[in-house]
Amino acid sequence: MEPKIKLENISKVFHMYNKQSDKLLEIFTPKRKRIKKSFLALNNISFEVYKGETIGVIGTNGSGKSTLSNLLAGVNPPTSGNMEVNGEVSLIAINAGLKKELTGLENIELKCLMLGLNKKEIERIKPQIIEFAEIGDFVYQPVKNYSSGMKSRLGFAISTHINPDILIIDEALSVGDKTFYKKCLEKIAEFKAEEKTIFFISHSTAQIRSISDRVLWLDGGEIKEFGDAAEVINHYNAYVKWFNKLSKVEKKQYKHEIDKRRSIVDKDLRMIDQTGSRRQIRNNKRNIGFFLQISILFLITVISAFFMFMDESPLAYYNRLLDDNEDRRMQEEGKNDSEVEVKEINHIGTIISPNAKLFSDVEMEEKITVMNFATGVEVLEKIEDAYKVEYKGQEGFVKTENVSLEEYEPVITDYTIYDLKQVISPLLETSYEFFLAYLGVDYNIVKAELGGLTEEGEINGFQFLKYGYDDLVFTFNSDKTSDRMIIENINVDDYLIDKLYSEASLVSKDESMFYVALSEYDLVVDIENHVMEIKLRLE
Amino acid sequence: MRNVLQILKEQFANLGLIFRLAKYDIKSTYQMHYLGTIWQFLNPIIQVAAYWFVFGIGIRRGHPVGDVPFFIWLIVSIVPWFFINSSINQGAKSIQSKVNLVSKMKFPFSILPSVIIVKNIYNFMVMYVIVIVILVINDIYPNIYWLQLPYYLMTLMIFLFAANLLFATLSILIRDIQTAINSFMRMFFFLTPIFWVADGLPDKLVAILKLNPFYYLIEGFRNIFFLETWFYEDLTYTIYFWSLTIIMLLIGSFIHIKFKDKFVDYM
Numbered sequence: 001m002e003p004k005i006k007l008e009n010i011s012k013v014f015h016m017y018n019k020q021s022d023k024l025l026e027i028f029t030p031k032r033k034r035i036k037k038s039f040l041a042l043n044n045i046s047f048e049v050y051k052g053e054t055i056g057v058i059g060t061n062g063s064g065k066s067t068l069s070n071l072l073a074g075v076n077p078p079t080s081g082n083m084e085v086n087g088e089v090s091l092i093a094i095n096a097g098l099k100k101e102l103t104g105l106e107n108i109e110l111k112c113l114m115l116g117l118n119k120k121e122i123e124r125i126k127p128q129i130i131e132f133a134e135i136g137d138f139v140y141q142p143v144k145n146y147s148s149g150m151k152s153r154l155g156f157a158i159s160t161h162i163n164p165d166i167l168i169i170d171e172a173l174s175v176g177d178k179t180f181y182k183k184c185l186e187k188i189a190e191f192k193a194e195e196k197t198i199f200f201i202s203h204s205t206a207q208i209r210s211i212s213d214r215v216l217w218l219d220g221g222e223i224k225e226f227g228d229a230a231e232v233i234n235h236y237n238a239y240v241k242w243f244n245k246l247s248k249v250e251k252k253q254y255k256h257e258i259d260k261r262r263s264i265v266d267k268d269l270r271m272i273d274q275t276g277s278r279r280q281i282r283n284n285k286r287n288i289g290f291f292l293q294i295s296i297l298f299l300i301t302v303i304s305a306f307f308m309f310m311d312e313s314p315l316a317y318y319n320r321l322l323d324d325n326e327d328r329r330m331q332e333e334g335k336n337d338s339e340v341e342v343k344e345i346n347h348i349g350t351i352i353s354p355n356a357k358l359f360s361d362v363e364m365e366e367k368i369t370v371m372n373f374a375t376g377v378e379v380l381e382k383i384e385d386a387y388k389v390e391y392k393g394q395e396g397f398v399k400t401e402n403v404s405l406e407e408y409e410p411v412i413t414d415y416t417i418y419d420l421k422q423v424i425s426p427l428l429e430t431s432y433e434f435f436l437a438y439l440g441v442d443y444n445i446v447k448a449e450l451g452g453l454t455e456e457g458e459i460n461g462f463q464f465l466k467y468g469y470d471d472l473v474f475t476f477n478s479d480k481t482s483d484r485m486i487i488e489n490i491n492v493d494d495y496l497i498d499k500l501y502s503e504a505s506l507v508s509k510d511e512s513m514f515y516v517a518l519s520e521y522d523l524v525v526d527i528e529n530h531v532m533e534i535k536l537r538l539e
Numbered sequence: 540m541r542n543v544l545q546i547l548k549e550q551f552a553n554l555g556l557i558f559r560l561a562k563y564d565i566k567s568t569y570q571m572h573y574l575g576t577i578w579q580f581l582n583p584i585i586q587v588a589a590y591w592f593v594f595g596i597g598i599r600r601g602h603p604v605g606d607v608p609f610f611i612w613l614i615v616s617i618v619p620w621f622f623i624n625s626s627i628n629q630g631a632k633s634i635q636s637k638v639n640l641v642s643k644m645k646f647p648f649s650i651l652p653s654v655i656i657v658k659n660i661y662n663f664m665v666m667y668v669i670v671i672v673i674l675v676i677n678d679i680y681p682n683i684y685w686l687q688l689p690y691y692l693m694t695l696m697i698f699l700f701a702a703n704l705l706f707a708t709l710s711i712l713i714r715d716i717q718t719a720i721n722s723f724m725r726m727f728f729f730l731t732p733i734f735w736v737a738d739g740l741p742d743k744l745v746a747i748l749k750l751n752p753f754y755y756l757i758e759g760f761r762n763i764f765f766l767e768t769w770f771y772e773d774l775t776y777t778i779y780f781w782s783l784t785i786i787m788l789l790i791g792s793f794i795h796i797k798f799k800d801k802f803v804d805y806m
Contacts (some may be wrong), residue, residue: 070803077800106567113559114646289794293540297786304779309746 002086003048004166004197010081012042012067040262041067043221045081052195054188056212056229058205058214058236060243063200063218069170072199087165087197092156104139104146104154105130111158125161134180135155153180160187167191168199185211198484205233220258243303342383348493349379349389349513350506354513354526356402358394362386369460372533374506374515379403393478401509410505412516417521417534423490423497428470435485436471439536443480485534492527500525542792549647557650561657579662583621587614594734604736607765611677614670615764616733616757619695622663623753624724625799630655630703631710631720637712638802648799652703656696674764684767691759691770698752698784703790711802712794731757755780 015038026189042064049055059065070076071083073091108129112122130139133153138146146154160167169188188211191198202208208215208229215232217225219239225232246254293391310317351371360366362383371377371391377398378390386397417436421429428435438446447453447465464475473486491497500523501507505516512528522535550557594608595601604612633651662765675681710716731753737745748754755776762768770777 075803100569110563110567113556113563116553116556118555118559289540290542290789294786294789297782297789300782301779301786304775304782305750307775308749308779309743 002051003084003397004053004086005049006082007048008046008082008085009047010042010071010078010083011040012064012071012076013079014039014041038263040072040221042078043262045223047216047223047224047226049197049199051197052192054192054198054200054211054213056208056215056233057199057201057210057218058203058215058233059218059224060240061231064219066170067221068218069168069199069201072166073168074319085166088163089166089168090159090162090164091168092152092159092170098143098151098155100144101142103142104133104135107143107154108139108158112162115162117162127359129154129161131155132161132183150181156184156187160191164196166197166199168201170201171203205237207339209233221262223296324444342381344381345379345405347385347405348407349387349405350408351375351402352404352506352509353402354508354510356398358389358391358396358398360396362388362397364397364399369393372404372510372524373513373526374522377403379405408505410515411503412517412519413500413503415500415503415516415518417518419496420523420532421536423492423494423532424487425471425489425491428472428487429472435470436534438474439482439485439534441482443476443482446474446482483535486531486533487534488529490525490530490532492525492530497525497527501527540789542796543788545796546649546792549649550653553647553650557653557657560650560654561661564654564658565661580666583618583662585668586621586622587617590617591733605765607679608677611674611679612761612765613734614673615760618663618666618670619756620728620733620753621666621761622659623695623699623756624728626656626659626699627702627706627724628721629659631701631706631717633703634707634802635711635714635717648758649704649795650712652700652707656699667704678765682767683764687770689765691756691763694759694780694784695756697788698756698780701784701788701791704795705787708791708795708798711755712798727751727753728744733757749776750779752780753784 018068045068057065057068067076071078072085073089074085091336099110102110105126109122109124112125117125133139133150133156135146135150135154143151143154156169167188172243180182188198188200192438198211200208200211212229214227215225215229215236216223217232217236224239225235229282243251243254307317351373354373356371356373357364358368360368363437369391375391380390381385381388383397385400387400389396389398389403418433421432424432425449435450438450443463443465447456450465450467452467452469453465455466457464459475461479462475463480464473466473471488473488474482475484475486477483500516501514504516508513508514513524513526516523516525517537520537522537524533524535526532565576565579569578572578574581591610591613595613599609601609603609630652631657634648638648639649706716706720710720730748730751732748737748740748759770764772
């Protein structure tokens with residue numbers, strides 16, 4: 001038959017720490033170098049227990065009974081040896097695992113939850129537990145108000161109702177009264193009938209005799225005897241009788257001898273540890289991998305933290321390094337053929353982009369001005385992707401894409417300047433013709449005669465006067481004569497705009513601006529910004 | 540890595556248990572209160588009101604941050620902070636406070652830090668829905684950047700789990716950790732730009748502040764709603780944050796597994 005519980009050479013050592021910091025030191029010092037006092041709670045315990053057996057455990061105080069029960073319940077691990085436990089273990093000890101602040105009912109719920117029961121199961125067994133524990137209305141009181149008997153009853157009730165395979169009862173019944181004790185015995189008998197394994201730990205030989213099949217006698221952390229209940233109990237009783245007859249001095253001496261045997265120093269400990277030495281080597285290998293992972297991650301953390309202090313991202317930093325190399329290479333190549341290709345053109349060109357910028361240098365860094373769409377420029381030279389041009393008396397550089405060298409003949413349409421009235425705001429409509437008369441007029445006259453000036457200044461090197469109430473701006477050329485009238489907020493959704501667009505002589509590359517020649521006037525419409533410019537055509 | 544996998548396996552195997560324990564925890568915390576679980580929301584609302592009044596009205600004189608009203612700017616990041624703060628403070632003592640209860644039974648200790656996170660996340664989610672409603676009322680509508688919300692929520696969860704596992708285990712071995720975490724969290728509340736604006740500080744100072752991982756999380760939520768940037772745009776910082784988180788997770792799992800059998804001995 002498969003044993004339910006099997007222990008082989010189990011030992012449990014408790015370390016004695018003098019200070020709190022000694023505990024910490026143990027974590028960081030390797031096992032071999034530790035020096036400390038230890039206490040051998042269990043020494044070389046081996047036994048097997050089968051299904052349906054009830055085992056009584058007896059022994060004097062400090063013989064290792066509770067340590068054994070904790071080991072069996074899986075609360076503490078053994079220091080060395082092999083342990084096999086097949087099944088769910090439930091440990092009942094005096095006020096074991098009850099939370100003082102919570103009520104009895106809450107303790108039942110929490111305990112069951114922690115044992116992995118679901119809500120339905122808890123609801124089912126809760127009344128059974130309350131009934132069995134016989135604590136009445138105290139179930140709604142915090143556990144700290146309970147008597148020790150109540151606590152042990154509640155603990156017993158919970159532990160037995162969660163249906164364990166192996167039940168360990170550690171002195172739990174010694175505080176209950178006769179009636180409850182009887183009830184517990186009935187419950188234990190029920191368990192026995194269900195072929196469950198029970199460990200019964202007690203000082204009372206009478207209790208043990210009545211329910212145990214076999215008895216384990218522990219003395220000084222070792223098995224003194226394990227066998228038939230009546231036999232072991234008789235031997236134990238005889239031993240207790242003998243011990244009690246001893247004189248005080250003899251008792252002391254006897255106890256001292258046992259303690260001496262059980263207190264060990266690190267040298268002996270190593271002997272016990274040796275069984276686990278092979279596992280130790282494998283663990284060491286694993287630890288190396290762990291520390292390697294940690295160091296790599298730590299390195300990444302430090303590097304990324306370093307780059308957070310740099311102004312640029314690592315990628316930009318890398319690109320810059322590449323670029324620097326590239327530049328150096330370029331410079332070296334530049335020495336070989338320092339001649340940049342220059343082509344003479346000397347041709348009239350037209351600006352075909354809105355906001356084409358004129359630069360004073362071929363690298364296009366120093367901006368001089370912005371050239372108006374559809375104005376003509378004298379293209380002098382082509383230097384790589386730039387034209388050297390002359391615009392309104394200034395020489396400069398412009399991107400080739402902004403200038404067209406194609407000649408075009410403006411097609412004069414049938415529309416007149418008066419047709420534009422329908423796209424301007426009604427406010428301006430009445431005074432539109434009056435304002436038109438000021439095109440081609442001297443700056444001072446315009447300023448003196450027109451009312452409603454809101455802003456004046458210079459833009460791209462040319463003076464302007466703004467009449468904000470009428471959505472109107474006059475700009476002046478270098479002779480201080482008004483050459484353009486700019487009307488803002490025009491209605492670009494009007495069908496007239498579409499018609500004008502279809503007859504445009506020139507359309508900007510992005511199709512946001514177009515140029516139409518009316519009779520006597522040139523018109524540029526900026527669809528995107530709702531602006532049109534009217535210019536007197538110079539014949 | 541093996542340790543991490545084992546810890547994660549324990550989490551998923553006990554998912555039901557985690558949720559049940561969290562639910563029980565929420566219920567029992569406010570059981571003796573007349574207002575019950577309403578306190579869960581009342582508490583942060585009172586705090587937000589106080590911070591808004593002191594910093595928004597008192598110090599900033601109601602000036603918006605950029606074009607975002609200060610109140611909106613505050614709640615987007617203070618609500619995650621409440622979640623972080625309570626999770627880490629409670630998480631650090633999660634194992635220690637339950638050891639007595641579970642000492643007499645076999646119990647997967649590593650789920651206790653998760654229970655704390657799940658317990659607090661319920662409150663956080665409800666609060667964040669309210670925050671999003673307030674955002675929409677103030678004309679900040681969902682856009683493509685909002686897709687990052689799951690990323691930041693997941694990041695938040697993983698970071699908190701790593702931190703809780705590490706601190707909960709350490710505080711069994713060294714009790715001082717709990718007290719230290721309490722005061723450090725108070726310090727980080729001020730060192731993280733939650734109610735103040737980091738823009739305009741010297742770059743080097745901001746870089747030092749960014750070493751604090753909470754900065755990443757808190758800024759993350761603002762990136763979604765106001766700055767409209769993607770989390771991978773500051774790649775260096777993302778790498779820094781994740782490597783730090785994974786280090787914590789590795790060390791936490793390592794010492795947890797190494798010492799979990801001895802927790803009872805250390806008590």
